[in-house]
Amino acid sequence: MAAATNAVQGAEAATEAVLARLHQPAVLRGQFVQSRQIQGFRRPVESSGDFVVARNRGLVWHTLKPFESTLSVNRERLRVTNGSGGTGTTLDARREPMLRTLNDILQSVVIADVAALERSFTLQAKAVGAEGWEMALQPKDAALRARFSAITLAGDAHVQNVLLQEASGDVTTVRFLQQQEDTQLTDAEAGKLQ
Amino acid sequence: MSLASHPRHRVLALLWLVAMAALAWHQWQLWRNPSFSTDVTELLPHQPDPQLEQATERLVAAATRQWVVLVGAADWERSMQAAAVALAQLDPGRARLQDAAGDALPTGLLAPLQRARGALLTPQSRDWLRTASSADIGQRALQNLLQPIGDGFSSWREDPLGLWSDWLRERAQWSALRPRDGWLWIAAGGTDWIALPFTETDNAFSGWSRGENSRRLAAARAAVAALGGDVRVLAAGAVLQAEAAAQRARWEVTVIGTGSLLAVILLTFLTFGSLRPILLVTLSLAIGCAAALSVTQLVFGEVHLLTTVFGASLVGVAEDYGIHYFAARQGKPVAERWEQLRQISPGLWLALATSGIAYLALGLAPFPGIRQIAVFSCVGLLAAFLTVLCWFPWLDRKPLRVTAFATRFASTLDKWPRWPRGRMGVVLAVAGIAVLAGGLAQLRSVDDVRTLQNAPPQLMAEQIEVGRILGLASPAQVYLVSGADSDELLRNEEALTARLAPLATAGTIGGYQALSDWVPSAGTQRANAALVMHANREAWRALAAATGERIDIEASAPPLLTTAELAPVAQGLPAISEWRDAEGRHFSLVMLQAVTRASLPALAQAAAQLPGVRFIDNTARYSQLLSRYRVRLSALLLVGLAAVALVLQWRYGRRGWRAWLPTLLGGLFTLACFGWTGVPMQLFVVLALMLLLGMGIDYGIFMQEHPGERSVWLAVAIAGISTLLAFGLLALSTTPALRAFGLAMLIGETSIWLLTPVFRAESLHS
Numbered sequence: 001m002a003a004a005t006n007a008v009q010g011a012e013a014a015t016e017a018v019l020a021r022l023h024q025p026a027v028l029r030g031q032f033v034q035s036r037q038i039q040g041f042r043r044p045v046e047s048s049g050d051f052v053v054a055r056n057r058g059l060v061w062h063t064l065k066p067f068e069s070t071l072s073v074n075r076e077r078l079r080v081t082n083g084s085g086g087t088g089t090t091l092d093a094r095r096e097p098m099l100r101t102l103n104d105i106l107q108s109v110v111i112a113d114v115a116a117l118e119r120s121f122t123l124q125a126k127a128v129g130a131e132g133w134e135m136a137l138q139p140k141d142a143a144l145r146a147r148f149s150a151i152t153l154a155g156d157a158h159v160q161n162v163l164l165q166e167a168s169g170d171v172t173t174v175r176f177l178q179q180q181e182d183t184q185l186t187d188a189e190a191g192k193l194q
Numbered sequence: 195m196s197l198a199s200h201p202r203h204r205v206l207a208l209l210w211l212v213a214m215a216a217l218a219w220h221q222w223q224l225w226r227n228p229s230f231s232t233d234v235t236e237l238l239p240h241q242p243d244p245q246l247e248q249a250t251e252r253l254v255a256a257a258t259r260q261w262v263v264l265v266g267a268a269d270w271e272r273s274m275q276a277a278a279v280a281l282a283q284l285d286p287g288r289a290r291l292q293d294a295a296g297d298a299l300p301t302g303l304l305a306p307l308q309r310a311r312g313a314l315l316t317p318q319s320r321d322w323l324r325t326a327s328s329a330d331i332g333q334r335a336l337q338n339l340l341q342p343i344g345d346g347f348s349s350w351r352e353d354p355l356g357l358w359s360d361w362l363r364e365r366a367q368w369s370a371l372r373p374r375d376g377w378l379w380i381a382a383g384g385t386d387w388i389a390l391p392f393t394e395t396d397n398a399f400s401g402w403s404r405g406e407n408s409r410r411l412a413a414a415r416a417a418v419a420a421l422g423g424d425v426r427v428l429a430a431g432a433v434l435q436a437e438a439a440a441q442r443a444r445w446e447v448t449v450i451g452t453g454s455l456l457a458v459i460l461l462t463f464l465t466f467g468s469l470r471p472i473l474l475v476t477l478s479l480a481i482g483c484a485a486a487l488s489v490t491q492l493v494f495g496e497v498h499l500l501t502t503v504f505g506a507s508l509v510g511v512a513e514d515y516g517i518h519y520f521a522a523r524q525g526k527p528v529a530e531r532w533e534q535l536r537q538i539s540p541g542l543w544l545a546l547a548t549s550g551i552a553y554l555a556l557g558l559a560p561f562p563g564i565r566q567i568a569v570f571s572c573v574g575l576l577a578a579f580l581t582v583l584c585w586f587p588w589l590d591r592k593p594l595r596v597t598a599f600a601t602r603f604a605s606t607l608d609k610w611p612r613w614p615r616g617r618m619g620v621v622l623a624v625a626g627i628a629v630l631a632g633g634l635a636q637l638r639s640v641d642d643v644r645t646l647q648n649a650p651p652q653l654m655a656e657q658i659e660v661g662r663i664l665g666l667a668s669p670a671q672v673y674l675v676s677g678a679d680s681d682e683l684l685r686n687e688e689a690l691t692a693r694l695a696p697l698a699t700a701g702t703i704g705g706y707q708a709l710s711d712w713v714p715s716a717g718t719q720r721a722n723a724a725l726v727m728h729a730n731r732e733a734w735r736a737l738a739a740a741t742g743e744r745i746d747i748e749a750s751a752p753p754l755l756t757t758a759e760l761a762p763v764a765q766g767l768p769a770i771s772e773w774r775d776a777e778g779r780h781f782s783l784v785m786l787q788a789v790t791r792a793s794l795p796a797l798a799q800a801a802a803q804l805p806g807v808r809f810i811d812n813t814a815r816y817s818q819l820l821s822r823y824r825v826r827l828s829a830l831l832l833v834g835l836a837a838v839a840l841v842l843q844w845r846y847g848r849r850g851w852r853a854w855l856p857t858l859l860g861g862l863f864t865l866a867c868f869g870w871t872g873v874p875m876q877l878f879v880v881l882a883l884m885l886l887l888g889m890g891i892d893y894g895i896f897m898q899e900h901p902g903e904r905s906v907w908l909a910v911a912i913a914g915i916s917t918l919l920a921f922g923l924l925a926l927s928t929t930p931a932l933r934a935f936g937l938a939m940l941i942g943e944t945s946i947w948l949l950t951p952v953f954r955a956e957s958l959h960s
Contacts, residue, residue, distance in 0.1 A: 036339070038339070038344075038349065038747070039351065040349065041743055043742075043743060045339050045340070061342065063340050066336075066340075066741075068210060069340055071341060071342075071661060080341070082333060088334065091363075096363055096366070107377050140374070141221065141373070141374075141376065143373050143374075147343075147346045161404045164342065166343060166346070166348055167346070168344055168346065169347075169349075170343075170349070172342055172343065
């Protein structure tokens with residue numbers, strides 16, 4: 001009993017320590033390099049591009065290589081458009097409420113929004129070195145476990161690496177570069193999150 | 195002395211005693227396990243249409259076993275807290291709660307579908323694949339590859355375009371509920387609702403007459419309210435409505451029955467000033483009601499609640515015979531009572547016969563609900579009458595004095611106005627005709643099956659709100675689709691849904707649910723599979739070109755999905771089940787969501803010229819039924835009126851009109867009142883007119899049998915007042931049809947009662 005209480009307190013203390021190291025800007029921009037190992041593929045699928053995330057507003061995931069494609073998510077929808085700007089597919093959270101949870105997770109992972117992530121995952125955090133940290137996320141309910149087996153984040157002032165393990169066996173690793181903090185979105189960015 | 199001198203009476207009394215012993219035994223059986231029907235549709239005529247009946251049965255069977263409670267707050271945490279509190283009251287053992295965990299699709303449904311997934315496409319996917327170029331397909335497939343996460347339903351290799359997840363998402367729309375933190379959740383209008391769907395076990399209705407579920411629901415509402423805040427609880431389900439209807443009916447039976455009984459007791463006491471008439475009249479009423487209930491149960495198998503509410507007003511009618519007996523007896527020597535009974539019995543028999551004619555005319559229509567009421571009333575009157583005839587002289591052996599009240603009351607007849615002769619009479623007649631014609635001209639009619647329902651408005655409102663929030667398909671409007679075999683059935687459905695899809699897109703309807711959405715016809719499955727195989731090859735080719743990655747899957751069509759594979763899980767889900775009739779023809783229902791009155795013409799049009807597709811609008815069907823019977827019974831009413839006129843002519847000759855005219859005028863006056871006040875005419879008003887014909891004529895008969903006889907007037911007056919009270923109380927009923935019936939009886943009885951002495955003959959006494 002006492003040990004369990006200590007463990008909980010210890011976990012909370014560790015999370016606090018990670019939070020202390022993590023910056024929490026309103027808007028974060030940067031670049032990403034993504035590698036997806038898909039079941040049955042010999043080599044991972046590599047892609048890269050830039051992104052912008054606005055806390056509680058959404059994420060724009062702008063892939064440039066191997067070809068241009070934009071994924072934008074907010075609480076109400078998920079939209080994928082191709083390079084020429086024509087609308088590809090849109091999923092509406094009113095029709096598919098699970099989408100809200102998924103969209104929340106996508107944007108929370110990019111900025112390690114602990115408060116948001118704790119709604120869906122059990123967190124295990126630990127400080128690493130002088131400035132770094134690591135965080136392991138386990139989905140709480142069955143519906144999420146059907147999508148993710150585990151998510152691991154690592155970083156310092158910002159998230160640097162993400163490891164997404166899907167229940168299907170597909171594994172995505174993302175590396176973030178050149179993050180820059182800001183207080184608000186540009187008009188163009190805000191337009192993409194409308 | 196009197197015992198020995200009337201052997202025939204003795205035999206009758208003993209025979210009636212035997213009959214009463216049998217009645218008592220049957221009543222004891224009946225009340226040990228009381229069961230009453232509440233289904234309004236059981237009152238309506240059966241249609242010679244077995245297809246329609248099977249379809250209706252399936253809809254009803256699915257609806258009756260399920261009920262749902264919604265608990266909602268603006269804040270999800272509060273919703274969960276309140277739902278837990280409510281569930282603890284509703285179903286602490288979670289024996290009835292449907293499984294809330296896991297997928298939105300029914301458990302067990304996924305496996306057969308998954309095997310056939312290469313042949314399942316949404317209409318949108320199908321349209322896109324038909325026109326998409328190789329480049330389009332390749333780009334969409336590669337785009338899917340670049341997303342940070344997959345769609346969660348299948349791997350890219352097997353489904354590079356995410357067609358299976360699109361199809362599953364579309365199917366999941368059949369329920370708006372989604373699992374969240376172990377609850378079934380739906381957000382609507384800023385409220386996070388939690389749905390608690392309950393399925394009753396096989397003996398679902400065993401507890402409803404005791405109000406089991408309503409009690410649990412009330413406890414849950416109270417417990418949630420105790421939490422404070424803005425938490426709302428909504429409930430919907432046929433079981434709850436049945437319970438509420440039963441509760442109300444029980445209350446109404448009590449009020450109407452007790453009220454009429456008290457009135458009879460009071461009037462009897464005032465008139466006869468003795469306990470004996472009260473006890474004996476009450477005995478005749480008790481026997482009348484019990485016999486009516488027993489015989490109705492024996493004839494129809496189950497007594498409908500509406501019949502019992504209606505039957506409670508019988509108390510006010512069946513007391514007539516006893517009162518006539520005592521009115522004739524009053525102030526006469528005890529030994530003359532047999533003679534008195536002999537004197538009044540022709541009039542009583544005739545009165546019973548005219549009532550009988552009226553009820554028989556009602557029973558001519560093949561309308562189960564009305565037949566039940568007719569049988570109930572006929573038997574009740576007959577039993578009360580026979581009790582008077584067989585038992586009263588035996589049980590009533592002491593003198594009965596004339597009370598001051600009776601004298602005073604009886605003397606009112608002398609002062610009662612008559613229809614004036616000469617010019618005054620003509621003026622009055624013209625004025626009267628003007629009033630009647632003016633009212634009749636404004637009379638309109640409404641034939642709505644909902645007037646037979648008596649569920650509380652709050653529960654009805656909640657039912658509608660729950661239906662709206664959950665997007666439930668309505669059982670009121672459905673398509674019945676058929677085919678010689680499963681595949682023809684599915685093809686016929688597909689022809690229909692092709693027409694419904696644009697209506698759903700345009701928002702004319704909320705959506706539709708069809709078996710063929712889950713199991714497409716073989717032809718559609720083959721066409722889908724061809725499209726999917728082609729698209730997958732294109733996607734793999736694009737992948738190879740972009741990344742050099744090769745996918746070696748042998749593209750082949752999946753095994754054909756059949757309705758039989760879905761059958762085990764489709765039970766109780768009328769939208770995805772299939773059945774066969776005796777000739778082996780296959781049937782299914784296509785259900786509709788969010789149907790509005792405005793969408794009905796388009797929905798009827800959608801079925802036009804499609805083989806094996808019928809649009810069934812139950813609301814309209816029932817209304818047409820009620821309308822048809824209103825017209826038919828109105829015609830019967832005229833026939834009855836003529837028949838009664840002939841009987842009166844036969845007995846009274848040229849004086850016959852004096853008994854007949856007050857009833858005709860009373861009936862017309864009732865309709866005129868409805869016209870002037872804007873109360874619509876409906877089937878149950880015709881029923882009231884029919885009964886008025888039976889009872890109103892009685893007053894005329896009694897007045898004709900014994901012209902100027904004060905004791906007869908006394909009996910007519912007392913009987914009239916208690917009848918008025920009984921039907922006046924029926925006007926308090928929450929069932930609109932019964933209320934209209936009570937109102938018609940109230941106005942009609944009063945006017946006939948007031949008019950009958952106006953047309954009395956000049957008596958010898960005056």
